[in-house]
Amino acid sequence: xxxxxxxxxxxxxxxxxxxxxxxxxxxxxxxxxxxxxxxxxxxxxxxxxxxxxxxxxxxxxxxxxxxxxxxxxxxxxxxxxxxxxxxxxxxxxxxxxxxxxxxxxxxxxxxxxxxxxxxxxxxxxxxxxxxxxxx
Amino acid sequence: xxxxxxxxxxxxxxxxxxxxxxxxxxxxxxxxxxxxxxxxxxxxxxxxxxxxxxxxxxxxxxxxxxxxxxxxxxxxxxxxxxxxxxxxxxxxxxxxxxx
Numbered sequence: 562x563x564x565x566x567x568x569x570x571x572x573x574x575x576x577x578x579x580x581x582x583x584x585x586x587x588x589x590x591x592x593x594x595x596x597x598x599x600x601x602x603x604x605x606x607x608x609x610x611x612x613x614x615x616x617x618x619x620x621x622x623x624x625x626x627x628x629x630x631x632x633x634x635x636x637x638x639x640x641x642x643x644x645x646x647x648x649x650x651x652x653x654x655x656x657x658x659x660x661x662x663x664x665x666x667x668x669x670x671x672x673x674x675x676x677x678x679x680x681x682x683x684x685x686x687x688x689x690x691x692x693x694x695x696x
Numbered sequence: 697x698x699x700x701x702x703x704x705x706x707x708x709x710x711x712x713x714x715x716x717x718x719x720x721x722x723x724x725x726x727x728x729x730x731x732x733x734x735x736x737x738x739x740x741x742x743x744x745x746x747x748x749x750x751x752x753x754x755x756x757x758x759x760x761x762x763x764x765x766x767x768x769x770x771x772x773x774x775x776x777x778x779x780x781x782x783x784x785x786x787x788x789x790x791x792x793x794x795x
Binding site: 588631636 | 704761767777
């Protein structure tokens with residue numbers, strides 16, 4: 562394993578191999594630490610110029626709902642970070658249509674631009690990855 | 697008696713168990729990720745509304761607000777703060793936490 566790249570194969574001369582990394586988010590924010598940890602790891606992969614995509618399904622869709630105010634639970638509101646992902650070239654954000662529907666959520670409830678996809682499309686997207694990381 | 701629910705109904709069956717095993721006249725308080733069970737237009741809204749006919753329901757507002765759900769709570773569920781939580785615990789004597 563290459564110590565400096567965390568196992569990501571790097572070419573000596575060019576920018577190296579680019580792999581498709583997918584981060585699957587299935588947990589609500591704040592109740593557990595999964596959502597925050599996923600964000601940290603996504604930013605690491607993005608720093609290595611990998612092909613990064615994020616999926617929000619099941620309770621993970623609650624991570625990107627607008628209007629989060631955490632002052633009175635004494636926890637950092639990390640939801641603005643999702644808006645900053647674009648600046649790290651993390652622009653492929655996929656949201657499960659079925660998960661949105663059963664929670665009564667619409668695209669307008671979300672704080673970032675996303676692509677809403679159904680279960681079949683989501684399965685295709687997962688199948689297409691080199692690396693899948695689950696949170 | 698006071699029942700508290702702190703898990704999302706989409707993730708665990710805590711809310712369903714609570715509603716099945718609580719008596720008429722009891723109080724149910726949604727806290728932490730449990731507040732997702734207090735929302736309108738979800739898969740679980742009808743189940744909660746039915747239970748509201750015989751039980752008083754509350755939701756902890758700081759947890760609602762943290763999750764950006766302040767405009768989505770089912771009408772008739774009373775929002776309370778931490779002081780209200782303490783008052784409920786004192787008033788209702790025994791507390792069952794559906795973890």
